[in-house]
Amino acid sequence: MPEVVTVGAAWAVPAALLLGLVAVVAASADAVMVARRDGVDVRTGAIAPLAETARLLRQPRRVTPAADAPLWRVGRGGLLVAALLMVAVVPWGSWVPADLPVGVVWFNAVDVTVWAFVWLAGWGPNAAFSLVGAYRFLAQALAYELPLMFALTAPALAAGSLRVADVAAAQQGLWFAVWMPVAFAVYCLGVLGFAVWGPLAPPTGGDIAGGVLAEVSGPDRLLLLAGRYALLAAGAVFAVPLFLGGGAGPLLPGWLWVLVKALVLVVALVAVGRRLPALRPDRFLELGWMVLLPAVLLQVLVVALVVVL
Amino acid sequence: MDLRQRLVHLALRRPHALLVEVPGWWRTRVETERAMARRGWRPASSPAGADVLVVCGSPGADLGEVVDRVTDQLPGPRARVAATAPEEVATALDEAAARLADERAQRDDARDRTRADRADRADQGGDGGDDGGDDGGEDGGEDGGDDEDDGDSEMAPEGIPLAGSGPDRDGLEMDVLNVPLGPVLEHWPAGLVLRCVLQGDVVVEADVDVLAGGAAASPSATAAVTCDGAARALDLAGWGDAAAGVRRVRDLVLDGHHDQARRDLDRLAARVARSRVLRWSLRDLGRLDPAQARAHGLPDDAVGDVHDRLVAMLERARDGLAGRSDAAGDRSAVVEALPTLVHGLELAAVRLVVASHDPDTLGASRQERADA
Amino acid sequence: MTPYLGVLSLLLVALAVIGSVWAVHRLVTVTAQPLRSPPFLSGWPPSEHALSRFHARWYPATLLFLAFDVEMLFMYPWAVVVARVGLSAVVEMFLFLGVLFVAVVWAWREGALRWT
Structure with missing residues (x-):
């Protein structure tokens, strides 16, 4: 069993800060790409997360008649909570906030709660466009979730363990991303899915006035937008021990390698997400079940054969 | 401070x-x-x-x-x-x-609005409770007094009726929502109102209207207008980057940089036509055969599906920039045809179909005025 | 129990972040009183409440998902023991998955995965 130290409860703060850093870089990268595209000074892009935070903190909240207030609130705050719970099991080099023996399953369980949070955020305001967005998310989740789950089992299978530190340690020499590329690609698509980002952003689409985001303003909107970037970041951070060799690397300490790899991946996810048209939910359902699912099942079969032969 | x-x-x-x-x-x-x-x-x-x-x-x-x-x-x-x-x-x-x-001034505005809202609700006899304000406690509790006042009529909480129902296409009884699209809506033709009746997110009924303005001049730069329409369709297809590119071409045309515009548009049109994801996502949406198009009084370039029409739009813009004839058909007739064209589609498809037909609402409103 | 202490502390951090967003908002906003506004409907007042029985046309896919998702739970314990049990574990699992996938193909042919 590889040495990881379960650190004290106070270390949840640095773990959360590191996740926050990755999320802010993702938001900045997105705004910088927009600024470059529009030919504006990229510095205005770089400070976008800060400016947006200031703007939304100053803005009052907004409530709609006969809103389902408690459920709406749970949905809005939930994304951020889910993102932080996901990274609880990620080892930053040799220290980990929560060294669960079933860390991979934990991540899976938390990513399913996002279904509820996004749906509740859309259901809460008692508004037609939000409601349509909420149901769009469920339709989309039906398509990405199963392939994502199978993609998560591939590294666990190769490592023979569900403990995240074991999975990271099993990649001495060769990253899982290299020899199980299908699982890695499907995992990344799943991350875009639960972060409602890029090609899987239709639940917040402009065609339904922002969908799940249509009625929220002020701090509520800030929490939802930040939660989205935090989920994208959490997906990138979790990919490091799962597919990208964990904290292994020359010179730098382990935790810094995890951070560097996560930053590179999150910027790549932002860039690729921008370059693709939306995968419209009604078509994506068929794609998920008839293309992604068999592809990732074959990937798991290949991994299983490598393990036993 | x-x-x-x-x-x-x-x-x-x-x-x-x-x-x-x-x-x-x-x-x-x-x-x-x-x-x-x-x-x-x-x-x-x-x-x-x-x-x-x-x-x-x-x-x-x-x-x-x-x-x-x-x-x-x-x-x-x-x-x-x-x-x-x-x-x-x-x-x-x-x-x-x-x-x-x-x-x-912003604080004063916010205070006035809160006051007006409170007065409004007092006028309505406290009807409506405070369920929107979700948390009297956290909001300082100043107006949280009427929380438990459940004086709503059973059928119309806060003065808004509950959704009615109607038969759906499978013969089931389903709730219906009235959701008007436009006039204030992103990526939507100016002044257009499409009043949709929805079951889930499927349009089961629609009717159309145009809210016009005062006297106005028509746009003149045709290639730029066409680019703008194509950019709107691309935005609705969730491809913001391509849309921004086409919009930049629009701006180059307006600024008179035709050579640069032509080069950029050639590249973009090829990229759009090549994208497999886009074709997969738009294929067969809102397909019209020539007979249907004629029956609605639509121009020839309205034939095909959303993807065909999008590619054709970019093609028209290229023709216009190259000095070839880019005579777009009259796009005002499509306004009247919209309710039929969007019937039975879900909202995302409705938006794409409308954008791909690029309806000329100004022309339609003028015609209406001339008829009247 | 100790590993779950880490999870709990991250949960607390999350709640603290949400709480401080709210607190800072109340300090700097133009009014802490939320604006009461009808839902946005392109500029028209609502003619009924939006919360209603929503016709989710993809409901057959939810049943399919449920069936496959329950099966999915077996994958995790299986993944841990494959190396120990050997080839027979792989054969058994993929026969099972194959049978399930036949059902998916059948549902697909019946049109359960198309909803327009």
């Missing part, structure tokens, strides 16, 4: 604006988009996400009423400004920024 001033200053780096285009003020709306992009302002999709409402053109009475309602939905700090010519846009945006920065 210094901290607060810095916060306001930061917030003003990135205001979000919701645009309303009155039919006939295409050029003003385009200039507003360009000026916003130059300043690093962002477009908003709904009033909840907007700080600024920019009215491009002078709306008629009906449209004006709608715009007033949307203004009331901006959470604040808010500013509503108007521009009736491209030259006025810069001043209008400057004014909006100045008003957003005026902390005292």
